[in-house]
Amino acid sequence: MIYRYQEWADGVHNYDDHIILSLHFCLYIRASLQTHTTAGRVFEAMELSLGVKLPPHSRILQGYMHFEALTDHQYIYSCVKCGSNPAIVVMDLHKKGVFSLPVSEIPDPSDYTGIVDMEEFWTSLSSEIISDGLMETFNQETKPFVVQPDYNKWSPWIGPQTRKSNLVYNTEWEKVHKKLTSSEKVNVEIPEDRLLEQVMAMKVEEVKKLCKSCGMDSSGSKMDLILQLRTEIKNRSSYDKVFAKVWGASGGWATIMCPCGIVYSLKFNLRAESPRDYMDMLMSWQHIPNIVIYDFARGLATHGTIRFPTALPFSPHEGRLLSPTAENIQCAKEGRLTVKLPWLIKAKETPDINGHPLTGSSEHYVLYDKLHEGNTKDDKDVLRRIELVPELAGRINSQVVEQFFSQMEKDNYFLNMMKPSTQIFLIRNIIHHRNSIVNTARMDKIKKSLDVEHVTLNKHGQAVIGKM
Ligand SMILES: [Zn+2]
CATH class of the missing domain: 1.10.10 (Arc Repressor Mutant, subunit A)
Known part of the structure; x- marks a missing residue:
């Protein structure tokens, strides 16, 4: 001892x-x-x-x-305005947050379940760091508590009042090993467009280098090369190769935030992003939000319906605001359609069965934010526009995620050089302090503007005036 x-x-x-x-x-x-x-x-x-x-x-x-x-630290990851289970969330990928790790180095799990123990995983990361201070006691070779990326252990972070239990989904291994149904192929596979968008933004020399390293002809104009790459990445192994080169070795961090910009969940992807990552997190929450805003909404809705056919996480209308009839689509296109969701402002007096604790509604929609509407190809997607809902007007600054990412990008130059386990420990910690600063500022503002001394949290984790 x-x-x-x-x-x-x-x-x-x-x-x-x-x-x-x-x-x-x-x-x-x-x-x-x-x-x-x-x-x-x-x-x-x-x-x-x-x-x-x-x-x-x-x-x-x-x-x-x-x-x-x-x-x-409790790593609460919850906003004092939106509560521990927000009714509206914005999701996105921080693609530049990566660690250097060849995917081939992650061993195949022998007894894969798709479920990981969050508490155990994060405790093991802390143990690794704490034991480091006792280094002299341990031989380098036999150093205990070292955490390596592992499909059976690698866990997202979801706050203690937001998650259902410590056992949460992480089904990343299936990204590679599960055959997609034809509907998934069309709707769920990650948008080659997103990858190509990134390539488009690269300098011509970089694109040439990329083509060369993938064993392709690197002569011709930038557009020729991109067209060539587009054909090439239809093949899964080439796709992975190009993805790794463009995005870095791992798949970025999938993030869920409330509209005020507090981070609720983080998933550090080992492989290229997929709607699966967000579904893993949402299905590990106590209550799925009524409104999910994501720039690949259709992919998420299709994936959710196929993966949980009895629970149907997004319904009605597969998470569209209305049934996709020709008439509805036409009206929405012409700007003649509004869909009222009054329970977003005032909770239903008689809540639905399995209704959300804040709104009482059991409806779950997956919508597009303004920035990414251009990405949508399917006509029916017009029924996923947030502008159709008057109760969301002015309430959502969906750029909040982009602003957060551009702030965090400033840290990438040192974070991305760290080894995976230390890097994700530090990121969760930095974001925890950031969340706390924003929450404290909000509490102070409430106290000041209402001239009250006591602001406490109610059972939903929302700030209320007075002592509880
Ligand atoms: Zn909030």
Whole structure:
């Protein structure tokens, strides 16, 4: 048994008996990460100003993460306005958040179930970081608690009041090993267009390099090359290859947020994005939101219907606002259609069976936000436009996700270099602090504007005035 001095009351954090950080310094690093300054730059600035050489920067950063791993964070991931189970969410992929990991290095699971233990997984990440401080006790080779990407363990994060239980879906392995039905092929396969859009934005030299590395002819104009790539990626293995080169090795982070911009769920994809990732998270929630906004709405709805034929997660009309009759489609196209969902403003007095706790409605729609409507090819998709619903007008700033991603992008230059387990630990931590800052600001604003002292959370996790 080893005892380690660790008295925060003394104002210090002991990492490994050599590196001892003051608590103030730990909080300063935390704040620097919120302002997208890498810890490395903070350390460099300290060396310059103090004229001393610090221990290896990677070790000090490990020391900071050790501090965070030992801090009792609840990682609530919930908005004080929308509550622990919001009725409206916006989902998207942060495609530039990747880790360097050849997919071939992830072993095939021997007893795949598609269910992972979230609590166990995240505790194992903390243990890996905490044990790092005891490194000298362990032999490098036999270091315990090392977490590697694994289809049976790798878990998303969903807040404790939002998830159904600690056992949640992660069916990523099926992205590769499950044969798609013909309907899924048409509607669910990830949009080659999204991949090509990304290629279009690349410089011509980069496109040439990409073609070369995929064993293709790299002569011709940029458009010739893109057309060539388009044919090539119809084949799954070429698609994976191109995807890995364009997007990086892993599949980005699938994110669910409320319209105010608080992150509720994060899934760090090992493979290229699919609607499956979002379905895994939503089906692990206690209550599926009534309105889901996603730029590949049709794919998500089809996938949900095929995968859960008895539960039908998106209904009525497969998550469209109205039945896709020729007349409805025509009216919507001409801007002559509105679909009222009054329960978004005032909950139903008599809730539906299995109604959402905030609205009382059991209806679940998957809609497109404004930015991505151009992506839709199917005529029926016109019935998935958020503008058709007057109760959503002005309430949704669906760019909130893009704004969040562009903020987080500023961190990619140091996050993407870390090994997968440490990277996702730190990202969940940075986003937790970001969520807390936004929530605290909102609570303060309520107190100030209403001139009240006490604001508490009700049973739905929403801020209410007065003591409960
Ligand atoms: Zn919110």
